[in-house]
Amino acid sequence: MSAVAPNPRVRLPQRPGAPANVVIEGARVLDPAAGIDRLCDLVVRDGVIGGDPSGLPRLDGAGLTVIPGIVDVHVHLRTPGKEHAEDIASGTASAAAGGVVTVLAMPNTQPPTDSPSILGSLLERAGREAVVPTGFIPAITVGQAGESLTEHGDLADAGAAALSDDGVPVASALVMRRALQYQKATGLLFTLHEEDMGLSGAGVMHEGVVSARIGLAGIPGVSEAVQVARDCALAGYEDARIHICHVSARETVDEIRSAKQRGVRVTAEVTPHHLLLTEDAVGDDPDPAKFKMNPPLRSDADRQALVDALVDGTIDIIATDHAPHPADEKDNPFAEAPFGVIGLETAFAACHTALVRGGRMPLDELVLRMSTRPAEIFGLPVPTLADGAVANLAVIDLDAVDRVGERPYASKSVNAAFVGMELAGRVRMTLAGGQDVYRRAA
Amino acid sequence: MSGRGSLLGIADLASDDVGRILDTAGRFGEVMDRDIKKVPTLRGRTVVNLFLEPSTRTSTSFELAAKRLSADVLSIKGTGTSMDKGETLKDTILTLEAYDPDVFVIRHPQVGACRLADRYTQASVVNAGDGTGEHPSQALLDLYTLQREVGPIAGLHVAIVGDVLHSRVARSGIRAFTLMGARVTVVAPPTLVPRHLAEALGAEVSADIRDIADADVVYVLRMQLERMGAGGFVPSLDEYARMYQVNHARLRPGQRVMHAGPVNRGVEISGALVDDPETLIEAQATNGVVVRMAVLYDVATGAAGGSGEGDLVREAA
Numbered sequence: 001m002s003a004v005a006p007n008p009r010v011r012l013p014q015r016p017g018a019p020a021n022v023v024i025e026g027a028r029v030l031d032p033a034a035g036i037d038r039l040c041d042l043v044v045r046d047g048v049i050g051g052d053p054s055g056l057p058r059l060d061g062a063g064l065t066v067i068p069g070i071v072d073v074h075v076h077l078r079t080p081g082k083e084h085a086e087d088i089a090s091g092t093a094s095a096a097a098g099g100v101v102t103v104l105a106m107p108n109t110q111p112p113t114d115s116p117s118i119l120g121s122l123l124e125r126a127g128r129e130a131v132v133p134t135g136f137i138p139a140i141t142v143g144q145a146g147e148s149l150t151e152h153g154d155l156a157d158a159g160a161a162a163l164s165d166d167g168v169p170v171a172s173a174l175v176m177r178r179a180l181q182y183q184k185a186t187g188l189l190f191t192l193h194e195e196d197m198g199l200s201g202a203g204v205m206h207e208g209v210v211s212a213r214i215g216l217a218g219i220p221g222v223s224e225a226v227q228v229a230r231d232c233a234l235a236g237y238e239d240a241r242i243h244i245c246h247v248s249a250r251e252t253v254d255e256i257r258s259a260k261q262r263g264v265r266v267t268a269e270v271t272p273h274h275l276l277l278t279e280d281a282v283g284d285d286p287d288p289a290k291f292k293m294n295p296p297l298r299s300d301a302d303r304q305a306l307v308d309a310l311v312d313g314t315i316d317i318i319a320t321d322h323a324p325h326p327a328d329e330k331d332n333p334f335a336e337a338p339f340g341v342i343g344l345e346t347a348f349a350a351c352h353t354a355l356v357r358g359g360r361m362p363l364d365e366l367v368l369r370m371s372t373r374p375a376e377i378f379g380l381p382v383p384t385l386a387d388g389a390v391a392n393l394a395v396i397d398l399d400a401v402d403r404v405g406e407r408p409y410a411s412k413s414v415n416a417a418f419v420g421m422e423l424a425g426r427v428r429m430t431l432a433g434g435q436d437v438y439r440r441a442a
Numbered sequence: 443m444s445g446r447g448s449l450l451g452i453a454d455l456a457s458d459d460v461g462r463i464l465d466t467a468g469r470f471g472e473v474m475d476r477d478i479k480k481v482p483t484l485r486g487r488t489v490v491n492l493f494l495e496p497s498t499r500t501s502t503s504f505e506l507a508a509k510r511l512s513a514d515v516l517s518i519k520g521t522g523t524s525m526d527k528g529e530t531l532k533d534t535i536l537t538l539e540a541y542d543p544d545v546f547v548i549r550h551p552q553v554g555a556c557r558l559a560d561r562y563t564q565a566s567v568v569n570a571g572d573g574t575g576e577h578p579s580q581a582l583l584d585l586y587t588l589q590r591e592v593g594p595i596a597g598l599h600v601a602i603v604g605d606v607l608h609s610r611v612a613r614s615g616i617r618a619f620t621l622m623g624a625r626v627t628v629v630a631p632p633t634l635v636p637r638h639l640a641e642a643l644g645a646e647v648s649a650d651i652r653d654i655a656d657a658d659v660v661y662v663l664r665m666q667l668e669r670m671g672a673g674g675f676v677p678s679l680d681e682y683a684r685m686y687q688v689n690h691a692r693l694r695p696g697q698r699v700m701h702a703g704p705v706n707r708g709v710e711i712s713g714a715l716v717d718d719p720e721t722l723i724e725a726q727a728t729n730g731v732v733v734r735m736a737v738l739y740d741v742a743t744g745a746a747g748g749s750g751e752g753d754l755v756r757e758a759a
Contacts, residue, residue: 212642213453215574215613216553220637286561288554331532333552335573 007187007379011159012102012135012433013127019047020391020436024429027061027395031068031385032364033372042066042385042393047434050387059429061395067367068383069101069132069392069432070348071374073162073191074245074269074319076340077103077134079122081110086324086412088122091344092131094322094411097440098345099394101132101383101432102375103322106166107139114139114150116158123159132432133392135161135380137191140179144168149179156186162378164191166245167294169227171197176231180240189378191243192231194252195295199223204335206248206296210283216334219296221249228252232259232266243377244268246321248295250305257314267377269319270306272343272350273417278303281417282334289330289337291417293323310369311360317374318366320347324413341417346404348396349423357424363398391431397442400426447741448567450556451576452617460585460622467586467729467736473510474732484513487544487742491517492534493570495551499703499727500570500579504547507734513742516541531555535562544742548572566741577610580702581618583733587725588659592698596623601654602645603688604663604710607634607675611702612663616643629653630663631686633675651686654697659722661700662688662711679709689715698722 024042031037042061045051072095078086086094088105095103105122107113113122119138126134138155142148144165152163163179169192170176179190200223205211207218228244232255235242244256247268259266273293278300281291291297309315323340330337343350348370355361361369375382383392405419430438449455473481489508493501501517508515518538529537531550538546539562547568548556553575560567571577588595600619606612606628619626626645628635640647654660665682676682688699689712699711699721707713715721 207637209638209642212636212638214553215576215610217574218637286557328530331558332530333550333555333558333573335552 005379006381009156009159010135010161010380011123012133012161012380013123014130014133014433014435015128017435019434020044020431021046021056022059022436023053023056024059024061024064024066024395027064027066029066029385030364030367032368033068033382034384034386036385037364044391044431047391049385049389049391059395063397063399064428065396065398066385067394067396068371068385069394069430070099070370071102071380071383072100072320072322072344072347073104073317073374073378075103075105075322075344076108076324077105078324079109079125080118084412085326087129088126088134089129089131090410090412091322091324092129092134094342094344094409096131096430096432096438097410097427099348099396099427099430100344101392101394101430102135102380103132103344104135104137104161104378106137106164108144108167112139112144114142114144116151116154119155119158119160131437137162137164137166139163140165140170140190141175146171146175149175149182152179152182152186152188156188160188161380162189162191162243164193164245166191166193169193169195169197173230173234177234177238180234180238180242183240189241189243191245193245194224194227194231196223196227199226204292205282206279206298208279208299210279214283219294221251221298221302224249224295225251225255228255232256232264235266236262236264239265241265246271246274246295246319247306247309247315248274248298248302250302253305253309253314257309260314267316268314269317270310270315271321272318272347273297273341274303274306275310275318276350276354277417288334289332290341290415290419292334292337292339293321293341293417294339307355307360310355316369316377318347318351318370319374320344324411325415327414330415341415342409342411342413343416345409345411346416346418346423348394348427349402349425350418352398352425353423390434392433393431394427395429397426397428399424400442402426447744448560449578449737449741450560450567450569452578452581452614452621453576455578455621457621460582460618463582463733463736463740464586464589466739467733470732470735480510480512482512483739484508484511484742487513488541489513489515489545489547489738490538490541490543491515491547492538493517493519493549495549495571497549497571499730500549503730504570504734507731507738510731511735511738513544513738516543531558532562535559539563539565545738568737568741571610573610574608574613575610576614578614579734579737580611581614582737583726583729584615584661584700584702585618585622586733587700587722587729590729591722591725592659595619598624598659599627599657600624600659600661601627601629601657602661602663603629603651603654603686605634605665606630606639606663607636608666609663613643615661616645620644627653627657629686631676631682651692654688654692655694657697659698659700660688660693664702664704665706665710667706683709686710687712690718700726703727
């Protein structure tokens with residue numbers, strides 16, 4: 001069982017705001033974890049679900065679906081250090097526009113988020129700026145350098161949501177083992193970008209047919225899988241819990257499946273872009289850098305393996321790896337452009353279009369994988385539509401189709417891999433932390 | 443070929459395009475036998491040679507080609523990456539665009555750089571080598587050389603030997619040879635062949651040097667020591683030479699040998715073979731100029747429509 005009791009020490013600050021008051025009339029209210037699926041009016045009074053509807057503003061919910069809001073455990077808010085790409089306010093506004101009610105931010109900032117004091121300043125700033133409740137994932141090692149552990153105990157006390165050296169995986173198995181051992185004292189989950197940097201070498205895209213064709217250096221799928229195999233072995237040995245970030249390769253799926261069968265306490269996420277896109281995008285587009293991210297888009301066989309693994313539960317959840325970069329930095333030859341794509345605003349629509357409309361997964365299962373399960377795995381408050389819960393929900397027009405990129409992004413950056421695609425599932429309203437944080441007219 | 447008339451890679455060409463360029467090169471070849479080796483074909487046009495990675499033969503042959511076509515030539519050499527220069531490739535292109543050039547000839551250390559440049563200029567772009575991507579003018583001059591010295595390409599068997607992984611010459615060459623109907627076998631250490639090469643480019647792959655025996659042409663690739671970095675692609679150059687060097691002992695009579703240069707004597711090819719006049723190496727260098735004249739003419743005049751056929755090789759006034 002990889003879900004844990006909510007960790008009361010995790011801090012998810014949000015800027016102050018008036019509590020939401022609204023009656024969503026005649027919508028489909030869907031919360032599979034709470035066993036709710038009915039057409040009804042949903043009342044939100046003083047930021048809490050339920051209560052007396054009289055005198056509240058009304059929203060015509062005909063044709064709309066209310067779901068527990070999305071919990072995205074893998075975003076980059078670029079603060080501190082790269083606020084020109086994103087900051088807490090813009091990144092969380094982007095989340096709200098995507099129906100996301102909680103985000104966890106990764107530590108590969110400048111400087112890295114690797115001390116209780118930096119964590120404290122980010123939490124304080126989020127308490128002033130964050131549109132949705134925002135938690136932080138500090139680094140496992142000082143400076144993400146892979147040598148000495150950060151103060152895991154103090155970070156847990158200060159409100160860390162988990163620990164990760166995202167983007168710069170812990171190279172030393174010994175250091176990783178020490179970190180896993182320390183989990184018994186802190187309870188903090190490790191969320192791991194898995195990559196053998198030696199195997200990846202100078203690679204900039206998936207090592208496959210397209211890289212062979214166009215001559216770009218490849219990152220093999222096994223670069224991810226060997227590190228996952230190592231960390232699953234270590235986690236099994238230490239009886240520690242680990243979470244694997246953005247699984248991209250079918251070889252990795254095999255490793256996770258095998259580890260789970262052995263009883264290793266491992267969970268895993270996949271991004272919408274890895275579920276929808278392949279290496280072919282890099283080969284076919286005149287502006288291929290918009291498809292550059294790490295891990296890279298892989299072959300269609302990999303993509304199908306990821307979808308299958310998500311469907312069968314080998315991969316537990318969806319997370320975006322929302323990674324903003326300024327357009328000027330992306331506008332370089334492929335190898336020089338930075339890794340990463342934004343994703344908060346399109347995650348639900350992309351997955352709804354590909355998985356639900358694509359016939360691979362019912363809507364209630366998608367809600368579990370984007371909202372309930374991520375919260376459970378990270379020990380966060382689970383968004384629910386049950387009476388008495390703080391309103392953390394998204395109101396969605398499942399049939400409305402948007403062409404990605406036609407509207408400006410709430411994010412400061414525009415490096416979206418889905419640009420030009422038509423995706424079904426328009427977020428009409430987001431309530432997060434009991435506040436009314438996003439509205440869009442039909 | 444892209445709409446405006448750029449040459450970004452052999453991947454963009456059809457066999458008709460290749461045939462047309464080689465025919466044009468042949469006509470320019472006749473000019474080279476004259477006393478005055480200059481034609482007015484591109485008079486009044488501006489060719490910018492932008493070489494952001496070291497090059498001798500490609501840059502000089504493009505420069506000479508442009509001059510023999512009477513174009514105004516601007517040659518710019520710089521160091522590799524945009525980071526070093528503090529200016530992005532995009533900005534460099536936009537700056538030079540102010541001079542209203544007709545053709546950019548670009549060499550750059552990164553794959554896709556010419557395609558990026560092509561998005562930001564009204565001029566034609568000729569890829570003179572983009573990292574480990576493509577080197578289409580080299581492949582065209584190789585075809586031209588084979589056609590003249592050996593005969594029709596269709597039906598030939600070409601063995602490409604050596605560091606395919608780092609080789610834009612190989613990537614363009616495999617495409618060009620197969621496009622024109624040749625069969626290609628890559629012979630190389632397994633560490634120096636991209637995974638999925640066979641599927642990606644339609645070449646057969648072997649790790650055994652004896653598999654060159656069946657080839658009509660043996661194309662030797664330079665060991666790109668500067669691109670190898672760490673990682674030990676081969677245990678040693680001595681061992682590489684013992685296992686994969688192309689030399690007289692491994693060739694049978696009648697096999698023709700090519701190399702795009704510069705050669706590492708005693709590594710991928712024996713010194714004696716380099717000096718053997720039976721190889722096509724010198725012809726490749728010689729043919730570089732006329733083929734690059736044909737490439738410049740083709741992109742600058744949108745020659746797919748055949749403009750100014752009569753003026754093509756008229757002597758300069």
